[in-house]
Amino acid sequence: MVTRDATHLTGGLAPDRPEPAGGQPATPAGQGRIRGALAFLRNIWRQLTSMRTALVLLFLLALASLPGALLPQWSLNTSKTAQYIVDHGSWGRLLNTLGFFQVFASPWYAAIYLLLFTSLIGCLLPRTWDFVGQIRMKPVATPRNLSRMPHFESVSVAGDPAGVAQRINAGLRGWRRVERVEGPSVITVSAEKGFLREVGNLLFHFSLLGLLVAIAVGKLFGFEGSVIVNADDGASSAFCSSTPSNYDNFRPGLLVDGTDLTPFCVNIDKFAATYTSTGQASSFVASIRYQAGAALGTADWTSRALEVNDPLRVQGQRLYLLGHGYSPVFTVTYPDGQTQTGTQPFQPEDSSFTSQGAVKFLDPPGYLGNAVRGHQLAIVGIFAPSALIHGGIMTSEFPAANQPGVAIQIYRGDMGMETGRAQSIFSIDQNQVAIGQLVKLNRANLAPGESMSLDDGTKITFTGYKEWVSLQTSYDPAQGWALIFAITLLIGLMTSLIIKRRRVWFRITTAAPEGTAESGAVDHGPADEAVSVAASTVGRNGVVVGVTDDLVLYVTVEIGGLARTDQAGYGDEFGKLVGVVQGGPDGR
Amino acid sequence: MAVNDQLGNVSYLGFQAALAGYIAALVCFGVEFASSRGAAPTAAEAVSMTLRAAGRGRTAVLDRGRDEKSAEPPNSGIGQIVKPPTSARRPMGPLFGRAGLIVTTIGFAAQVFSIVTRGIAAGRAPWGNMYEFTSMICAAAVAGFLFVLYKTRTRSIGFFVMIPVTILMFVGGTKLYTQVETLVPALHSYWLLIHVLAVSLSSGVLMVSGVASLMYLLRARYERKLKAEQAWVKEAGTPEVTARQPAPAAAGFVPQSVVADKSRLASLPSLATLDRVAYRTAIVAFPVYTFAVIAGALWAEVAWGRYWGWDPKETCAFVTWVFYAAYLHARATAGWRGTRSAWISVLGFVSVLFNLFVINIVVSGLHSYAGLN
Numbered sequence A: 001m002v003t004r005d006a007t008h009l010t011g012g013l014a015p016d017r018p019e020p021a022g023g024q025p026a027t028p029a030g031q032g033r034i035r036g037a038l039a040f041l042r043n044i045w046r047q048l049t050s051m052r053t054a055l056v057l058l059f060l061l062a063l064a065s066l067p068g069a070l071l072p073q074w075s076l077n078t079s080k081t082a083q084y085i086v087d088h089g090s091w092g093r094l095l096n097t098l099g100f101f102q103v104f105a106s107p108w109y110a111a112i113y114l115l116l117f118t119s120l121i122g123c124l125l126p127r128t129w130d131f132v133g134q135i136r137m138k139p140v141a142t143p144r145n146l147s148r149m150p151h152f153e154s155v156s157v158a159g160d161p162a163g164v165a166q167r168i169n170a171g172l173r174g175w176r177r178v179e180r181v182e183g184p185s186v187i188t189v190s191a192e193k194g195f196l197r198e199v200g201n202l203l204f205h206f207s208l209l210g211l212l213v214a215i216a217v218g219k220l221f222g223f224e225g226s227v228i229v230n231a232d233d234g235a236s237s238a239f240c241s242s243t244p245s246n247y248d249n250f251r252p253g254l255l256v257d258g259t260d261l262t263p264f265c266v267n268i269d270k271f272a273a274t275y276t277s278t279g280q281a282s283s284f285v286a287s288i289r290y291q292a293g294a295a296l297g298t299a300d301w302t303s304r305a306l307e308v309n310d311p312l313r314v315q316g317q318r319l320y321l322l323g324h325g326y327s328p329v330f331t332v333t334y335p336d337g338q339t340q341t342g343t344q345p346f347q348p349e350d351s352s353f354t355s356q357g358a359v360k361f362l363d364p365p366g367y368l369g370n371a372v373r374g375h376q377l378a379i380v381g382i383f384a385p386s387a388l389i390h391g392g393i394m395t396s397e398f399p400a401a402n403q404p405g406v407a408i409q410i411y412r413g414d415m416g417m418e419t420g421r422a423q424s425i426f427s428i429d430q431n432q433v434a435i436g437q438l439v440k441l442n443r444a445n446l447a448p449g450e451s452m453s454l455d456d457g458t459k460i461t462f463t464g465y466k467e468w469v470s471l472q473t474s475y476d477p478a479q480g481w482a483l484i485f486a487i488t489l490l491i492g493l494m495t496s497l498i499i500k501r502r503r504v505w506f507r508i509t510t511a512a513p514e515g516t517a518e519s520g521a522v523d524h525g526p527a528d529e530a531v532s533v534a535a536s537t538v539g540r541n542g543v544v545v546g547v548t549d550d551l552v553l554y555v556t557v558e559i560g561g562l563a564r565t566d567q568a569g570y571g572d573e574f575g576k577l578v579g580v581v582q583g584g585p586d587g588r
Numbered sequence B: 001m002a003v004n005d006q007l008g009n010v011s012y013l014g015f016q017a018a019l020a021g022y023i024a025a026l027v028c029f030g031v032e033f034a035s036s037r038g039a040a041p042t043a044a045e046a047v048s049m050t051l052r053a054a055g056r057g058r059t060a061v062l063d064r065g066r067d068e069k070s071a072e073p074p075n076s077g078i079g080q081i082v083k084p085p086t087s088a089r090r091p092m093g094p095l096f097g098r099a100g101l102i103v104t105t106i107g108f109a110a111q112v113f114s115i116v117t118r119g120i121a122a123g124r125a126p127w128g129n130m131y132e133f134t135s136m137i138c139a140a141a142v143a144g145f146l147f148v149l150y151k152t153r154t155r156s157i158g159f160f161v162m163i164p165v166t167i168l169m170f171v172g173g174t175k176l177y178t179q180v181e182t183l184v185p186a187l188h189s190y191w192l193l194i195h196v197l198a199v200s201l202s203s204g205v206l207m208v209s210g211v212a213s214l215m216y217l218l219r220a221r222y223e224r225k226l227k228a229e230q231a232w233v234k235e236a237g238t239p240e241v242t243a244r245q246p247a248p249a250a251a252g253f254v255p256q257s258v259v260a261d262k263s264r265l266a267s268l269p270s271l272a273t274l275d276r277v278a279y280r281t282a283i284v285a286f287p288v289y290t291f292a293v294i295a296g297a298l299w300a301e302v303a304w305g306r307y308w309g310w311d312p313k314e315t316c317a318f319v320t321w322v323f324y325a326a327y328l329h330a331r332a333t334a335g336w337r338g339t340r341s342a343w344i345s346v347l348g349f350v351s352v353l354f355n356l357f358v359i360n361i362v363v364s365g366l367h368s369y370a371g372l373n
Helices: A002-013 A029-049 A051-070 A078-087 A089-097 A107-136 A161-171 A195-221 A430-434 A479-498 A526-541 A571-581 B005-035 B043-055 B092-122 B130-152 B156-174 B190-236 B258-262 B271-303 B312-330 B339-362
Strands: A151-158 A176-181 A187-193 A223-231 A249-252 A264-275 A281-292 A302-307 A312-314 A317-333 A339-343 A355-361 A376-384 A387-390 A393-396 A405-413 A438-446 A451-453 A459-475 A502-509 A554-563
Touching: A029 A051, A029 A107, A051 A107, A051 B312, A078 A089, A107 A195, A151 A571, A161 A176, A161 A187, A161 A502, A161 A554, A161 A571, A195 A479, A223 A264, A264 A317, A264 A459, A281 A312, A281 A317, A302 A317, A317 A355, A317 A376, A339 A355, A376 A393, A376 A459, A387 A405, A393 A405, A405 A459, A430 A438, A438 A451, A479 B271, A502 A571, A554 A571, B005 B092, B005 B130, B005 B156, B092 B130, B092 B156, B130 B156, B130 B190, B130 B271, B130 B339, B156 B190, B190 B271, B190 B339, B271 B312, B271 B339, B312 B339
Parallel strands: none
Antiparallel strands: A151 A554, A176 A187, A187 A502, A223 A249, A223 A459, A264 A281, A281 A302, A312 A317, A317 A339, A317 A459, A355 A376, A376 A405, A387 A393, A405 A438, A451 A459, A502 A554
16 A cells, blocks of 8 residues: 555656656657646545545534524525625625525535545545455464563463463454464464454444435425414315425425425314413414325314424424414405405514514405505504503513404505515515505504494404414435434444454463573473473373473463554453463463 | 422522532642642653752652652662651642542532432423533533543642633523523423433533643643753753752753743643543543434424524534544544644534533524523
């Protein structure tokens, strides 16, 4: 590996130089250029896949993410982002152009993580091949000088080399090991353990790749749709997810055109919120009925309670209860006696649900053609579930509807529905007011049942309120895969951090260790080998009774240990391995 | 769910007791740190100290934190009389250190009591708002410190761990404190138990890791100075310095270090120890933190309709995760070990604190239920 790198490096530094290979003709200039370009690319690739580059890219990734946390983002809060841009003038506009308000969809962010993942792949593939090679290789031969290892011990034990080797092998259960004969009377055992570390490492990194793919698939094929529905026993709340236009807001994935949504239908019967005495919410429950699949269009509904933290999972899609609020109901009695009833969700403005919005009556009876547009009515104002009028301004003092009230302002005229401009459902088009098309009439504070009259005899009654819930449908076909990869990522991470790669070598020689001049120990030279082995074999088998002290044979075992990643923590295990040589934990 | 205010007050008493204990511990550890010197000397310092001690007829005490190991003066030849230690007076530093350990333990017990009673009073997992969360993180940090102390016996870490712990506890107990209350429906989930517990425990342990890395940086800076100074002394051999020395008899003699004499940082644990503490705590906390992020994603899938949406909190958690991933990689990369990887670890630590406070309090996002306003 190292030598190959070295040659590549030379090639990269001197790409145009013809090879000085003896006797060979110089390569044509064109070929040299190609080779130069290839060398250049190889160098780029090597740079990209180096750990240094990966670290720098990791930093860039973290750095580039920060604006996503510190600046408002279009994807999270549109109005806040727009406000921020307005507040910061040309800086705001510049940052917007550069994509700082949609960091995670910006090209530069994509460039960083794509480079990072390319670097990761370039690092992972060779590592995987290396690892496969390592698995197939036998543990490396015992180094000549074991005393240089970080862990080293030399012990002298009774027995013959083959027997001690057998004992060591038996004690190394779970280790990959190999026994080698290094020459007359010298046996070595090499063993290694902890391959799972690299397995965990590779699993972790491949899981990251898998996670990225799962996220990408979700962004391509998933969608989110949100809708606000009144809770009124299905009178106006039947919602079917058959087409994107049924949603108030539909955010499709890049490859979703909305033509083949799997439909399900929901009725919101009732919504109930409970609050503590301080006005903090303690529970939200929506009672719903839904149908899907074969039940669609039949009278077969399934009842269920939909709560925060408990989505409905149906047809691979998920339906969430995300928010709630109030929809005041108004009845307009026109001068000719005809009545129209209108209701519209109002937007909560504070934690006590002081809500603002507009109810629009677009089709006054008794008018035809363009005259209709001149007599449209809009009720704009505040709904307060627990109304408190202070200084002429109505606010709510509690989120529950204890004493509902509205403070409304009536407008009459052309709403501007045909102007082509998009209109908020919560407000009227102030342009129409400015150009005099929409005329401001009188205003009033009303309690339920109370009404007010306009100059032409039209009567407007605040008849009551409904509660609305905001629902969101989410669909992400790959989120199960994302979870699986997250789990394998965690397993891989823990494996690679916990398991240590370590090696141990034993060299068994019949030479007496220094300084063990016990009485009776036989001094084995290499020449004595045959004798000693024979004698000890007899001794080991226990056949010969009455072996004299002179015949007790000793072998010297040198043990060297090396932990490849982190030396700390190997000491205890190494001590146990030394114990194995001495005849097990209790063999001392 | 009924809320027990009386028990909540008892819990707060426990919290205050814990804070008092930690402040006392901070003072004790501080005294020990200020009075100790060279608790874990470098090889050069060891020689220097031994020589100095020998010159005064004493035995050098190289490691005050442990059993007093006596080092034989290297220049004591045969026939030379070596005086025994002159006084049996016990040094004050270790006494304060032991006292610090005791009050830390007492404070920790009080805090555990506070957390448990808070949980009983509220009838839920006691980590539902910023005050409770801060308390959990501090408890985890102190537990992590006690464990590190048990493993490495390096008490001087205590002083540095107690600084952020007492600050966090103080802020938590005054600015962030809220009465026991029930939680908003968004938090009614068993994921609160899992996700927030994992986050707070890992954040606390990461705090110990970050502190160890900060100490590493201090110590590294000090050792750089020491080396520069030793090189200078060796070259110049100024009489001012050598005059204070005993006869430079032993081989490998390094003149007494002025920096080592002056700097308290000499009593920091060795670089190897600090690096090991930072790494060990990080590899314990990092998987837990990863799990916490995954659990958070699972909860987000249940509560917000998507498992990841780049909410400010999620983004910052991601940044923290990337920093620690970079730390683990840097520590295994030639040229990035040591000071550089310590800097990355400190960045990760800063990012944890930033995510904890700035994101929750300053930046508005889905995680803004601190129970503050």
